[in-house]
Amino acid sequence: MIELDRAKLLAARYRAATDRPYFASAVYALSIVPSRGLRTMGVDRHWRCYVSPDFVAALTVPELAGVWIHEVSHLLRDHHGRAGRLPAAEQRDRLRINIAQDCEINDDLVADRLTLPAGRIEPGVFGLPNGLLFEAYLSRLPADLTEVDCGSGAHGWPAPWEVEEGAAPGVGPVEAEALRRHTAEAMRAHRRARGHLPAGWQRWAEQVLEPVVDWRRVLAGAVREAVAWAGGAVDYTYRRPSRRTSAMRGVVLPSLRRPLPHVAIVVDTSGSMTDDDLAEALGEVTGVLREVGIRGNRVTVLACDADVHAVSRVTRAEQVTLGGGGGTDMRVGIAAALAAPRPPGVVVVLTDGETPWPDQPQSCRLIAALIGSAPPDPPGWVETVHVTPAEGRAARG
Numbered sequence: 001m002i003e004l005d006r007a008k009l010l011a012a013r014y015r016a017a018t019d020r021p022y023f024a025s026a027v028y029a030l031s032i033v034p035s036r037g038l039r040t041m042g043v044d045r046h047w048r049c050y051v052s053p054d055f056v057a058a059l060t061v062p063e064l065a066g067v068w069i070h071e072v073s074h075l076l077r078d079h080h081g082r083a084g085r086l087p088a089a090e091q092r093d094r095l096r097i098n099i100a101q102d103c104e105i106n107d108d109l110v111a112d113r114l115t116l117p118a119g120r121i122e123p124g125v126f127g128l129p130n131g132l133l134f135e136a137y138l139s140r141l142p143a144d145l146t147e148v149d150c151g152s153g154a155h156g157w158p159a160p161w162e163v164e165e166g167a168a169p170g171v172g173p174v175e176a177e178a179l180r181r182h183t184a185e186a187m188r189a190h191r192r193a194r195g196h197l198p199a200g201w202q203r204w205a206e207q208v209l210e211p212v213v214d215w216r217r218v219l220a221g222a223v224r225e226a227v228a229w230a231g232g233a234v235d236y237t238y239r240r241p242s243r244r245t246s247a248m249r250g251v252v253l254p255s256l257r258r259p260l261p262h263v264a265i266v267v268d269t270s271g272s273m274t275d276d277d278l279a280e281a282l283g284e285v286t287g288v289l290r291e292v293g294i295r296g297n298r299v300t301v302l303a304c305d306a307d308v309h310a311v312s313r314v315t316r317a318e319q320v321t322l323g324g325g326g327g328t329d330m331r332v333g334i335a336a337a338l339a340a341p342r343p344p345g346v347v348v349v350l351t352d353g354e355t356p357w358p359d360q361p362q363s364c365r366l367i368a369a370l371i372g373s374a375p376p377d378p379p380g381w382v383e384t385v386h387v388t389p390a391e392g393r394a395a396r397g
């Protein structure tokens, strides 16, 4: 009986983390449990990684590095959580689930040029295309499958070799979610810097960072809440509501007994946004304002790039004429809005985000509706809503 070659196992983890730094936090969050109960490596839902000493002895360090990433991929992709949401009949087939999940993971690891042990499971082995989620592979796998077991962290069924919950250090659900987010952010940074990330990981990271929520609901919620705050109906003075709260909040504005606030909409007219995107976002904001009774001369729209080109009061989006291109400084538009004889209680900025922002929190509520696929973030005190036009249109249709 051989001992676990811990040095080799750790060298492989180090290699995985240095070769693919976006996996570093996740692979280092795994705790190691040597076990003779399994033939390879596996994970449970508490991020404990079970390792067969024989398996470690048989593999090269690059292969083991690939297996580290394979195992942590089950956890990053929340395979056990997703397995638990399968229809009951499908949940029972542990082996089929495991193999479908390995298909989902391994095509991306191969595309990432990682080394995996011989005999690895890939969609192509079963004549299936790459790039699907495991739920889609499930029903398309053949009846006859060879035994694999990546543990309850994959298929959700506790394996006989898994230890009790307190018997080894583990990762809780909140920390797991933070690790997913951190990994997704690292992947996005990597893709921006190097331009390369396998398609499956790219989709996964986008989904983690920007879950598909209809931006209209979020924007409408943010505007309603800001209007309520500015009207004095809600005492939110020092509390910026979270994006999630805005999204979940009901759609009914509490009846306002105080005067309705003035609202300024500052529109970025610089190069990178299309008229359609702007018109849609602007239409959404003015629509919400109309619903809550803010219209006419209570709404001011300013078209802004480096200078404020035009100031117009509108009641309909179609009345807005967008100004010229050029450099963007939305601070100019915000300052112009606040300099009005009746300063707005709410300023909504529609922009691609490529702009400096004011230094200090303003005397009004500031909402940034960021248009585009990867806009830079405004300062934390600005309420931010991501407007993703293509997705939004698809969701609406």
Ligand SMILES: [Zn+2]
Pocket (backbone or CB within 6 Å): 070, 071, 074, 098, 101, 102, 150, 154
């Ligand atoms: Zn696996």
